[in-house]
Amino acid sequence: KNEVEQSPQNLTAQEGEFITINCSYSVGISALHWLQQHPGGGIVSLFMLSSGKKKHGRLIATINIQEKHSSLHITASHPRDSAVYICAVRSEGGGADGLTFGKGTHLIIQP
């Protein structure tokens, strides 16, 4: 079973700062998801990637398969980016859905 570790667990930053959230996993994967959970509980899928790098607006996700590591970056952070960011990996042994979830990084962006 894959072990997914996220860091940091909590992060408070000032508006405009460059944010990095890290995710590492223990076993080879077929894909990695970055999810955003708003205070109400709903989850939005930000990225699904299996190699390289993806960019969407101010969000950038990278993955290094050899090092079993992924990062989520937020440029020019804004208070509306405040949320819990969850890393989930798809691999064998992750349950019927194939996913193993990290515990999330709670991000607060202060104006």
Place this chain on the structure above:
Amino acid sequence: SAVISQKPSRDICQRGTSLTIQCQVDSQVTMMFWYRQQPGQSLTLIATANQGSEATYESGFVIDKFPISRPNLTFSTLTVSNMSPEDSSIYLCSVVPKASGGAVYNEQFFGPGTRLTVL
């Protein structure tokens, strides 16, 4: 992509009662899942909702406590039965849309969640 709606969005219930949560998707999907997220914890898969047949439950979850229905490819319900305060959680429906373009692993989409508080 898939747009998922859940009802209710939140509820406060008394111990011993049951609550049924509905999940509606705007397109046909191959897989539908139900998750639970207890306070401060990561998501835990409860079961896979199978169309027209009994759901497949993960270890630690049973049909008597969490009966699930999936009558068609766009709708499912999860019932939390005989509730106790330990059932206070966010319950999320999640789907994998039908494969297109030869993709092997399709992106998984999550619903807005139902925040349940049991007193």
